[in-house]
Amino acid sequence: MKKHLLLFALSIAVYGQEGLSLKEAVSLAMQKSKVIEASGASIDAASARITQAKSGLLPKVNYSESWTRSDNPVFVFSSLLTQRQFRESNFGITSLNRPGALNNFQSLVTADQPLYDAGKTKRAVRTSELGKDLSREETRRSQMEVIAQVVRHYYDAQLGAEQVKVTAQAMRSAGADLERAEARRSNGMATDADVLSIRVHLAAIREEQIRRNADVEVARAAMNDAIGLPLDTEHALTTRLSPLPLVQSEIIALEKNALDTRPEARQSRLAGEIASVQADEARSNYLPQVTLHGAFEADRQRFVDRGGANWLVSIGLRWNLFNGYADKARIAEGQALLRRTAAEHSRAESGIRLQVRQAWAGLKAAQQRIESAQASVTEAQESLRISQNRFTAGLSTVTDLLRTEVALLETQTRSAAAVHDQRIAAVMLEFAAGTLNANSEVLN
Numbered sequence: 001m002k003k004h005l006l007l008f009a010l011s012i013a014v015y016g017q018e019g020l021s022l023k024e025a026v027s028l029a030m031q032k033s034k035v036i037e038a039s040g041a042s043i044d045a046a047s048a049r050i051t052q053a054k055s056g057l058l059p060k061v062n063y064s065e066s067w068t069r070s071d072n073p074v075f076v077f078s079s080l081l082t083q084r085q086f087r088e089s090n091f092g093i094t095s096l097n098r099p100g101a102l103n104n105f106q107s108l109v110t111a112d113q114p115l116y117d118a119g120k121t122k123r124a125v126r127t128s129e130l131g132k133d134l135s136r137e138e139t140r141r142s143q144m145e146v147i148a149q150v151v152r153h154y155y156d157a158q159l160g161a162e163q164v165k166v167t168a169q170a171m172r173s174a175g176a177d178l179e180r181a182e183a184r185r186s187n188g189m190a191t192d193a194d195v196l197s198i199r200v201h202l203a204a205i206r207e208e209q210i211r212r213n214a215d216v217e218v219a220r221a222a223m224n225d226a227i228g229l230p231l232d233t234e235h236a237l238t239t240r241l242s243p244l245p246l247v248q249s250e251i252i253a254l255e256k257n258a259l260d261t262r263p264e265a266r267q268s269r270l271a272g273e274i275a276s277v278q279a280d281e282a283r284s285n286y287l288p289q290v291t292l293h294g295a296f297e298a299d300r301q302r303f304v305d306r307g308g309a310n311w312l313v314s315i316g317l318r319w320n321l322f323n324g325y326a327d328k329a330r331i332a333e334g335q336a337l338l339r340r341t342a343a344e345h346s347r348a349e350s351g352i353r354l355q356v357r358q359a360w361a362g363l364k365a366a367q368q369r370i371e372s373a374q375a376s377v378t379e380a381q382e383s384l385r386i387s388q389n390r391f392t393a394g395l396s397t398v399t400d401l402l403r404t405e406v407a408l409l410e411t412q413t414r415s416a417a418a419v420h421d422q423r424i425a426a427v428m429l430e431f432a433a434g435t436l437n438a439n440s441e442v443l444n
Contacts, residue, residue, distance in 0.1 A: 110294070359431070
C-alpha cells in the first residue's frame, strides 16, 4: 500500500511540472535573462547620449536671480544707472564718494546659439550613434552567449538524466548477476569471493548513480540561472538527447559569414570608425568657433518695482592660435588610435576564423564519435549477454563478467556524451559563425 502511495505521489509531482523544450527555454531566457536586460539598458543609455550630442545645435538658455546690497561707490553708481533711477542729486560729490547702501535685485536671462563649431556637434552625434551601434552588437553578443549557456546546461541536465538511466540499467544487470552468483554458490560452483566482487561492483554503480543525480540537480539549477528563473524551478525537459541530423557546411563559407555577422567583427569595425571620428575631432581644434550671445537683464531696488531693464546681443569668435602643443599631441594620439584599431581588427578577424575552425572540427569529431559509440554499445551488449550465459554455465569467471559489465556501462556513457557534445558543438558552430538566434534550427 505504501509503495502504491509513493508511486502515486511521484506521478503527481511529475505531472505538475511544466514541459519545457529547448526552444521554449531559449525563448524564456530572451525575456527574463538579466544579462540581456542589462544590455537593453545600455542601448537606452546610448540613445540618450545621441540626444545629448544633438543638443549642441540648440541654443542654451539660462535664467538667474540675485540680490546684492552694498555702499561701494562704483556699485551704487552703476546700479542706479541700470535701475533707471539715477537723479541729478546723485552727481553730488558727497553722493558719489559716500553713497548710502543700495539694494539691487537682478533678473538675468541669457541665450547662446552656436553659429559655427567646426563640426564638433556633428562629430559628437556621429560618435554617439556609433556607440549605440556598439551597444546593439553587445546586446546581440549577450543574447548569443545566453542561448549557448542555456543549451549547454539544458543538455547537461539531459545527459545527467540519461546517465542516471544507464546506471539504473547497470544496477539491474548487476543485481541479476548477483542472483546468478548466489545460485552458483549454493550449487558449489562459485565462492564467496565471487559474490562479494559483484556486491562491490553493485555498490560502485550505486555510488556513480548518486553522483549523476547530483549532476542533474546542478545542471538544472544552472539552466534556471541562465534563463533568469529561480534556481529551484522545476521543469520536465522535453527535447530529447538524440543525434542532430546536420548538413556539413563549407568551412570557407562559415568563415566569411562570421566575418560579416559576428558581433565582435562588427564591433571591431565600429571601433575603427569611432577612432577616425576622434582623429577628425582633434584636427578641428585648429578651426575657429562662432557663437551668438543674447541677454536680457532687469535690475530693481525693490523686488517688484523701482527698476529698469536692458538687453544685449553679441557675436563672438574664438580661434585657438596656440595651445602649448596640446592640439598637436591630440592629433598624434588620434593617429595612433587609428593604427591600434586597425591592428585589433585584423587580430579579431584571425581569432574569429580560428573559433569557426575549432567549432567546425569539434562538430565533425562529435559526429564521428556518435557513429563509433553506437556501434560499440551494440557490441558491448552482445558481449555482456554472452558473458552472462557463460558465467551461468560455469564457463567464465566473475572477473570476465564484471569486465563486460563495466565495458557496457562505459560504452553507453560515452555514447550519451558523444550525442551531448554533438548537440552543443552544433550550437557553438552557429555561435562562431554569428548566426545563432532563438529561431536557429539547431535548437529543434
